Structures are given as structure tokens and as C-alpha cells.
Amino acid sequence: MENRNGLAVGAALTRATGTAEREAALALLDRRRADRHITLGADKAYDVTAFVEDLRTRQVRPHIAVDGRVSKLGVVRKTAIDGRTTRHPGYRASQICRKRIEEVFLPGASAPLVLDHETPELQLLQRIRDEAHRFAIEHHRTRRDRAMTGSIFDDLPGIGPARKRALLAHFGSPEAVLAASREELEAVPGLPGKVGRELYAMLNRTAR
DSSP: OBOTTSOBOOOOOOOOOSSHHHHHHHHHHHTSOTTOOEEEEEOGGGOOHHHHHHHHHTTEEEEEOOOOOBOTTSOBOOOSOOHHHHTSHHHHHHHHHHHOTTEEOOTTOSSOEEOOTTOHHHHHHHHHHHHHHHHHHHHHHHHHHHHHHHHHHTTSTTOOHHHHHHHHHHHSSHHHHHHOOHHHHHTOTTSOHHHHHHHHHHHHHHHO
């Protein structure tokens, strides 16, 4: 958690549960001085009705980016950020200063174009940005997993490309293969039980 000057004022380590970041944010807010009204700026992942209501209960102004995703049927997702927040000039200023992710820069123009959060033009640009971000993350994860798989399995006798694929398809990640028990390795479809036992022995020998 950062203050308006970009200085870290709190931190928390959580598991990726889908709600942990919002729960951690509330826990960090609960540590603050109760006699001060504050504003919380956050990205659109925090545009959740229950979270925004929890902020209002704590007298925290929710300057959260609107999640304007559009469904396949063309229906815009209902946001938890209403006019009580968006009517204030400070909300737009907060969104611009937070990460400057909603400014559109055109070729040859020195000043950015700022579009209203509810315009379809901005929502289209957000979807393009999110898709590019998703593609980059998945590409990075694929390269990481490939590198980790190679470093773990390449030197193990009896584990060729087909068995590597079977292991990853069954466990989902190289880390899960390393954490598997002997019985779990023996039960992998397409992997003989004897190979599973030998793999368990080799992996645990390597780990030591």
C-alpha cells in the first residue's frame, strides 16, 4: 500500500485466492488511525460491490477504477462505483494520478486525451490493453514453465517428451510434480508404475 507521495506505508503477503488482495487491503486499512478520513485508489480488480461497501463502512472514499468489461452479449458489467464517487472532480484526478493508465496518447500530440470512464471508446481501448496484458503474462508463464520443466526433467533417464507432457497434464505444473508423493506419481496415466517409483526416487535424491 502506497500513500499519495508514492511511499510504501504497508504490505502484506497473501495466497492467490481471487479475494486475498481485497481482504489484505481491508486488513491494512483497519490498522490506520480511526479518526482520519482517507481515500483509497485502486485498479478495476477492486470494483466489487462487497469491497466498496466495506470501504464505505470504514469511512474510506473508494476512488477505484471502473471495471467496464463488456460481455459477449454486449452488456456492460455493472460497476460498484456510483455517482457518490464519480461526481467529485477529485475522482478523475485520483484515477489520472494513480497510474495514468487511462490517458490516451495520439501520434504527434504532446498532451494526452482523457476519455470519460463510461465511453465505449475508452472501454474498447481498455479491452485491447487487457488482452495484450493477458497474452504477455501467458507467454511469460509458458516460457517459465518450459525452462523449469527442462531444468527438472531433462537429465532424468526414462523421461522423454511424451512422459513430460503426461506429467504436466496430470499435475498442472513442474512444482506440483516435485511435490507429488510416490503413490501419486505411480498413478499418472501413461506412466508405468515402475517409472513413477523410479522418478520419485530420482527427484527426491535430486532435491537432497
